[in-house]
Amino acid sequence: MTDVTTARPVAASTIALPEVWNLRALDGPVPVDIAGRTIPANVPGLVHVALLDAGLIPDPFLDRNETQVTWIGQSAWEYATTFTWQADGQDRHDLVFDGLDTFAEIVLNGHLLGRTRNQHRTYRLRIDEALREGENELVVTFASPVAEADRASLEIGYRPHTYFHPFNAVRKAACNFGWDWGLDAASSGIWKSARLEAWSGARLAATRPVVTVEGTTGVVAVQVEIERADDADYRVVVALEDGRTAQIDLTAGATSGVVELRAADVKLWWPRGFGDQPLYDLVVTLEHEEATLAERTHRIGFRTINVQLERDDEGTSFRFVVNGEPVWVRGANWIPDDAFITRVTRERLAHRLDQAEFANMNLLRIWGGGYYESDDFYDLCDERGILVWQDFLFACASYAEEEPLWSEVEAEARDNITRIMPHPSLALWNGNNENVWGYEEWGWAKRLQGRTWGLGYYLDLLPRLVAELDPARSYTPASPWSGDPEIFANDPDHGSVHLWELWNRVDYPAYRDIHARFVAEFGWQGPATWSSITHAISDSPLTPESPGMFHHQKATDGNDKLTDGLVAHLPLPDDTEDWHWAMSLNQALAVTVAIEHMRSESPRCMGSVVWQLNDCWPVTSWAAVDGYGRAKPLLYALRHVYTDRLLTVQPRDGGLAAIAVNDAGAPWHGPIVTRRMSYDGTVLAEASFALDIDARGEVTLALPADVAEPTDAASEVIVVESDGVRALWFFAEHRVSSLARAEVVTDARRTASGYDVTVKASNLVRDLALLVDKVDPEAVVDDMLVTLLPGETVTFHVRSDWDVEPERFCAPDVLRTSNQLVADWN
Structure with missing residues (x-):
């Protein structure tokens, strides 16, 4: 040697x-x-x-x-x-x-x-x-x-x-x-x-660029660690792609140091919807006597990100602030995208993030029961401006704090903080998923008999490691988290909450009774798309309770909860395809009610992170995209409620109010018209207001009694419109409404990229959707869950490579409405 x-x-x-x-x-x-x-x-x-x-x-x-x-x-x-x-x-x-x-x-x-x-x-x-x-x-x-x-x-x-x-x-x-x-x-x-790996003298063991911004100057403090095989002198050089450099000498015996580089007039990295995502190549080089021994490149972005939990008159806030701008989080939870994680490619991740962007999301939360994601995932989020909330990997359980686990957790955290922290999209480290809440409310204390359960990780080890290795990043001990160990972790007035009682035991209109500061988990189940179900399950006959279908429902009492959550709103069909449509629609309706309410309470509430964006196999679940990557109706509902400009009607002070939420970067000015209409299109009452909302602002407009109070609740609707944005308020649930069979004229034609399907309504048509995967499993439609007033028309654009008769997209099993579920039942 x-x-x-x-x-x-x-x-x-x-x-x-x-x-x-x-x-x-x-x-x-x-x-x-x-x-x-x-x-x-x-x-x-x-x-x-x-x-x-x-x-x-x-x-x-x-x-x-x-x-x-x-x-x-x-x-x-x-x-x-x-x-x-x-x-x-x-x-x-x-x-x-x-x-x-x-x-x-x-x-x-x-x-x-x-x-x-x-x-x-x-x-x-x-x-x-x-x-x-x-x-x-x-x-x-x-x-x-x-x-x-x-x-x-x-x-x-x-x-x-x-x-x-x-x-x-x-x-x-x-x-x-x-x-x-x-x-x-x-x-x-x-x-x-x-x-x-073969090396001599020394190697780069870790390079951690801590990025901050001072005015218009970007500051990068690169924490460098080297492993030595000798006592020679080494130099570490840090260079931005534009030629700006800084360096430090590591003389005999030294194994770590910090190289600070200051760059004037940098362009700021922003989350999507707030600005661009400029990225800079940062090269860290280990040198000895002018020879380069090792080199490592990071793509960084200049920005400040912090998560503010601050006491106020209403409790404790929970808000993401980027470059000094509060961001209303429109997010989703992320689980592993395949049960066999090595099959997840960069191309597949890019497609899933396309779907997140389609749904107007600006944050994904990597849940603590899975994996620290691949470098490809964080790279793609950097490029697209999608913020990342990263859980440490503890979920729904108590964890021993003794050896050998303590040392394993520390080594794991050091590895992954070092790997992930250079990414500008990373917004938050979070200690665990539901474990503090679990200890407080799920009966763990009695079963633990005094044993450790993980609190030492969340309040001691992990925050110390984040402060040491990634000091410019925010850390929270848990989700949900109130901001104070003395305050119940899942208190809606304090910090982040998880809302699961509604799915488990109550019903989704009760979302409006909860006034949270930030909702980090909530959701409603729905089946996978029809083409995914029929590919994965060969039951004959196929029913909601047939052996394969039941096996692809993993939630405890899942089918009962689906039924209980449906029948107050829509009839329970006996036909399996109708059942599939009803449950898919109800999932979308439930989440719509929840998010419209949360956004209407801005800025008290500053975020919605729905459970969940994706699935890891074809299963009945809370996902918006099923295990074969196909969009469920829920993804389209999220696109609608996560749009920059939202109108919604909500109960307020014993009456109804129209709330306009402007999450765009420009003011929203113009008239807003509110009408109470009968289902046949007759205007029964009307009122107009002037809309004048600043960028990232909101306004609440109380509706006059003649608009807000129905004469016949079963056959009337409130329509609120401004500048092409519309909100609807139905006084009655679908099942007890006077919704008639949809009277529509359809036209379907081939196009260069697939098909255009035009639907003109003669009467009120609710929740119009094209389940295009029934025609072509890989087809994608540009919109879904559209409600048409009498005389209105919509054209859907379908991307498909298949050669089929265009009229197939107009068949009643593909062109679905809630009218189909209600009219025959009534």
Whole structure:
């Protein structure tokens, strides 16, 4: 071995390991046709995916096949490969795994390099003693994650948790063990990239650019850590793409320092809807005697972001402030986009963020029961101006604070704070999902019998690490969080809240009775799109309670809650396709009621983060986009209620008021007209107001009694309009209204990109939708859930590559309305 104290350092190099390894089962309840077989497995990858690719297991997304693959998580597995290495003149050689899922033992040429117990960490293993010239054999074995979680739970002592497996005993994605929307498909595998890194002298171990703004000057304080193999002097140079530089010398023995670079007249990064998203390349270079040893590039944005929890006369605020501007959050919760996370590509993420933008969202919350997302995810959010709320990975459970978990959590947090913090879209670190609330209200204290449950992570370890590694970022201990450990975590007057009683036990009109400061979770279930259901489930007949459909409903009493939440508003159909439409529509109606109410209470309420944007498999859930990436009607409802300019009618002071919310960057001026109309289009009463709202402002206009009070509630509606924006208030629920069969004239024509479908209404047509996936599973329509007054016309634009008869889009199973559900029932 070269004497590292005298050798001249040379530039680091990387050797890629093979992309395809050999996979075999070692023990467990392995089927006889798989036991003893060796199959090819992609790296990065997971055992489930390798077995699927080899045709050895059925697709767990289909029917009840999930039950046929649970043996995989109960078994141990071996990944093996060989690689060739020749002496390269470097002093140090490290084997780097960016992610191992989860309970791994790594052996190189018969030498045990290490064992791992945390899916969310990066592992760097020194291999100089084991590495040899020529061919090298590398073996990574994985113990059963189900068995290891059970074993760990016994070792550290029981802690309360949701669902079936003690996921809280180990550092593995909680939802990988199953959730109320997810598969129980505990995975194993080399789930992120693996490589061999060679270096001499020193290497860049961490570079953390802390970005702030002072006036028009951007300030970047780059926290640098190096790992040394010698005592030489090194220099770290930080450079912006425009040539501005700063540097620091790390003399003998020094392993860390801060390089500050100041850049005048920078362009500010803004969330979408507030401005542009200029990004700057920041290059950090490690040098020795004019030679470059290592280089790392970050794309940064200059902005300030903080989350303000401030006491006031009404309680405690919760608001995001970017560059000094309060941002009304129009967001959604994000879960892993596939039950098998290695199948999620950058292209797929880009499409999902397209859908978030389509729905006018400006924030996504990465929920604590999944994963720290990929670099691609944060890159795309940076480019699009979508703010990211990042949970640390604790969810719906109590967690032991003793070793070995405490050290694992600290190492995991250090790795991921360092990786994610350069991204300008990152707005908030949050300690956990529902665990403080759970301790306060779910009976944990009695079951814990005095054991630790995680509070030390949320109030001590994690905020200390954020302050050390990412000091310009906000941190909250939990969601929901009141801002004070002495105040109930889920108090609507204080901080952020989660609203689940309405879905679980009450009903969605009661959203209007809650006056929250910020709503971080709420939602309503609905089925996947029809084409996704019929692809994934082969039941014959297909009913809401047939075996496959029931298996694809993971929520406790989910179907009963769907029914209970429907029948006060719409009739319960017996036909399955009608049931599917009714439940899809009701999901959209429920969330619309909730968000219109929340936005109407701005600025007391400063955000709505609906549960949830996406799904990880085809399932009945709260998602707006189903597990095959198809938009449900809910996504269109979100587009409507998250628009910059919103009109809504809300109960106020014993009457009704029209509330205009202007979340645009320009004032909103002009007349606003309110009418009470009969369903046949007759105007029964009318009033006009002058609308004069500042940018990011709102106004409440009390409606006069002759507009607000119906003569016949079953057949009247309030229509409020201004500058092309409309709000409707129906005095009666659908099911008890005088809604007649829709009388429409339709015309469908081919276009260069698909089809145009025009609908003209002769009477009141409510909630008009084109379920275009019934014609072409990949078709997309530009709008949905449109209500037409008598005589009005709308044209839908459908993107589709399929060649079908245009009239198929006008068929009654595709062109749906709430009239169809109500008129025949009445």
